[in-house]
Amino acid sequence: MFKKLTRIVSAGLLAASALAAPGAAGDLQDILSAGKVRIGVPVDVAPFGSNDENNQPVGLDVDMAHNIAEALGVELELQQITGANRIPYLLTGKLDIVISVMGATPQRALQIAFSSPYSAVSSGVFGPDSIPVSKPEDLTDQTIAVARGTTQDLLLTKLAPNAKIQRYDDDATAAAAFTSGQAELFATADIVAKVMMMQDPSLELKPKFIMAFNPTYIGVRQDSPALLQWLNTFVHVGMLDGSLAALTEKWLGTPLPDLQPL
Amino acid sequence: MNYNFKFSALWPYMPEILSGVILTLQLASVAMLFGLAIGLAVAIGRVSSRPAIRMAARVYVEAIRNTPLLVQLFIVFFGLPSLGLRLGANTAAVIALSINLGAYSAEILRAGFESVRVGQVEAGRSLGLTAAQTFRHVVLFPAIKAIYPALASQFVLLMLTTSVVSSIGVTELFGQAAFIDSRTYRSFEVYTLITLSYLVFTLGFRALFSAIYWAVFVRRSHR
Incomplete structure (x- = not known):
């Protein structure tokens, strides 16, 4: 019984990844031509990402996602994710960008690419x-x-x-x-x-x-260098004009420290 | 299954362990005294001729004996500040432990009182003793003698129970052990050490209680 179940599930996963493959191309040009960007934000980490009383996603990472979509000039497709599935979502091409209170580690960097830090948990x-x-x-x-x-x-x-x-x-x-x-x-x-x-x-x-x-970073797949470069520019400009500092102040109530660009 | 014990890692923390030992013994001793006093008062209330007092004593005993000590502790420490009564962690611990022991020792003492036959009391009164004198010499003394082992066990149990109060931040022996554990990660060593300490305390208290029993009941009856 269990074996059978496993087989069905793995067959399902295989089909899903095959379906996802064409959409997996998530570099900058693909996002712009598709006219929408798929961004993952946390579902259970207030004040970075959680649901408000109307069941709408709110938080620092949610605001970041909206600002990024606006700057890209495309539609935003928000996906709520958890700490456990945020990297798999990105790697299987279900998302273009993950903004999820993520800290950078060399181990994680073997799988995904990190932007410059945009905020910090203190x-x-x-x-x-x-x-x-x-x-x-x-x-x-x-x-x-x-x-x-x-x-x-x-x-x-x-x-x-x-x-x-x-x-x-x-x-x-x-x-x-x-x-x-x-x-x-x-x-x-x-x-x-x-x-x-x-x-x-x-x-x-x-x-x-x-x-x-503990700085937090935006994650993208390693095969989207143009998107990564664009995000680094977005973070850099946000640091210069103070909009990222304002965002951290608004949601966390603590000042944003001087963060080293990645 | 080969663990390298490294007790030397605990050496730098000897002052903490020592202060934990002292606080544990202080907490236990003070709570034993207050607990016995409360227990005695409540046990007398339990056999009072006035129904209101009997009822109040019974409510206290049932409320305390049927709820967890940890909850009582949290109510005293985290709850009472809402009513404007803010007690330090050590004070809160002594109060909670005393109230807890009071209920248990009251039941033990009541059993002792009830073991004294009515005829004994009547005999005392007919010999011309006052009610207070009868209570003291005819009821209390034999009653305590009868339930002394149970009371001593309850006291030792209280001493071991003091380890619970570390959860409100009291730095008694168990609290210090948890602190040392969080710094050295030598859990096995530190908990082995305090296990032995509690064992020594238990044996010490038992010896002390035996000595008190001998001094108060055995020697006295031989005079």
């Missing part, structure tokens, strides 16, 4: 304006909640070894310590802080200082 210490902290040295007797053993914990321990760090089992418990007032500050990823504020607007999780950045 780890930092967050809290209300009333607490006068803007750098690690300012931390004296303020209590900071953090999930034990995470990147944020290791960074904070290194930057402020004498700070009053309260370590909890996970991000959710550390968040509870902040929301219940048991901790005055919360060390976490900026997107976690942002989502918490979106869910409860009474929370004040402003960035006090940023400890580390």
Whole structure:
């Protein structure tokens, strides 16, 4: 039974890839002549890409997709993807471009090509304006909640070894310590802080200082060099005119750091 | 199946382990005292002649014994601040542990009180003892003697249960172990070490309780 199922599924996949093959040509000229660009954005990573109350995709990566389609002068075909299937979608030619909070690694670069970074996820210490902290040295007797053993914990321990760090089992418990007032500050990823504020607007999780950045990159197939070059130009211009910085500020609430072009 | 134990990786963290040991013993001792006091009061309430007091004591015992300690802990630490009562992690831990132990020790003590036959109490009263004197000499003393082993076990259990409070950020022994684990990735070594520590504490507390039993009940009855 299982064998049969596997055979049917693999036959289906084979047929799908055969069908997809003609459309796989996704370089710049093909997009322009087709009059539409197919872009993948995250479905479950607020504030980069998620669904709003009307079930419409919203987020930083969604805005990027719209801006790219507009600059190309073509129609946008948005596809919502997850972290697990974003590279397969691109490699099988179902998408031309993936904008999905993707970090660049040499391993991933063996499969797909990355543009210059367009935004960054950051780890930092967050809290209300009333607490006068803007750098690690300012931390004296303020209590900071953090999930034990995470990147944020290791960074904070290194930057402020004498700070009053309260370590909890996970991000959710550390968040509870902040929301219940048991901790005055919360060390976490900026997107976690942002989502918490979106869910409860009474929370004040402003960035006090940023400890580390993880740039995010646009992914394309390796056989579309012209598209990659165009995207790099698009990102470069966006960096110069401040539109990318505004986009990061709008969705993440943290300033965009100086990102090295790829 | 060949794991290279490397206990030397834990050496730099000896101050953390030591502070964890001290905090665990402090938490356990303080919670035992408060828990016993609460338990005694509630057990007396359980056998009170006034129905309202009996009912209140019963509600407390049932509410605490039928809910998880972790939930009680989270209510005290994360819940009470919503009512404007913000307690530090250590204070919250002592309160939750004491309230928890109070309910269990109340039931144990009640069993002790009920083991004293009515005839004994009547005999005490007819000898001219006041109600308080009768309670102290005829009921309480024999009752505690009868349930002493159960009470001692409950106390040891409480000491082991203190490991739960690391989840609200208390840096007792288990909390320190989790911290060291997150820094050294030597999970096996660090948890082996604290397992042995808890074992030593258990044996120590049992020896202490035996000594108290001997001093209070055995020596006294030989006088």
